[in-house]
Amino acid sequence: MIKLYHCVEARSFRPLWALEELRLPYQLHVLPFPPRAHAKSFLQLNPLGTIPLLIDGDTRMTESSAICEYLVARYGGGERGGPVAFVPNDADFGRYLNYLSFGEATLTFPIAIYMRYTRLEPPQRKLPQAAEDYRRFFFGRLRVMAQILETQDYLCAAGFSAAVLSRMAFSEIPFALTPRSGILPTSAFFGSAGDIAAATGASAPGLVMM
């Protein structure tokens, strides 16, 4: 069975959401954050100490967006349904690849700085100015996606895809950070409320605490 190592409110949310969308059986290992400090045995499985870690037979992956693409390409389509699987000849293939990477490469960096210097660091190391600068930076970048979603329901016209799954990893962030309401049509961006509730982990099948 597929195994996913996950921390709450972290990038591993992306593959967790993908597994739920694909309705795949999986075993979820929820770790305290950061695992390198609070779950040291995890370093034997992933020397990077980062989550996600996905193990599927002999396949081991540690990049959240790539895992989403892997799961959809390998297990999507057919009767199982779930996110759209793109092939090189599809008109939106380039856009799909672009937004598959956009979440991690372009959106997560400013979010990570915001999170670190508002929440994770102790009071004496908090940096309100850096947090505010990168909060603004994040929304400047997000606007590109908002513009696409003004004219269509999903980032790729064909529908819900791993490009949507790769949006920023922290599920509460859009609500916590939105400086003005309505920047994104959230139903298109997030999938259904049921999918999100399932993907938060608490009621997921095969839950294992480690």
Ligand SMILES: N[C@@H](CCC(=O)N[C@@H](CS)C(=O)NCC(=O)O)C(=O)O
């Ligand atoms: N590019 C990787 C980054 C993985 C990553 O840095 N994950 C963070 C959590 S969001 C982590 O495990 N941090 C703990 C640490 O660095 O010790 C991905 O997209 O999965």
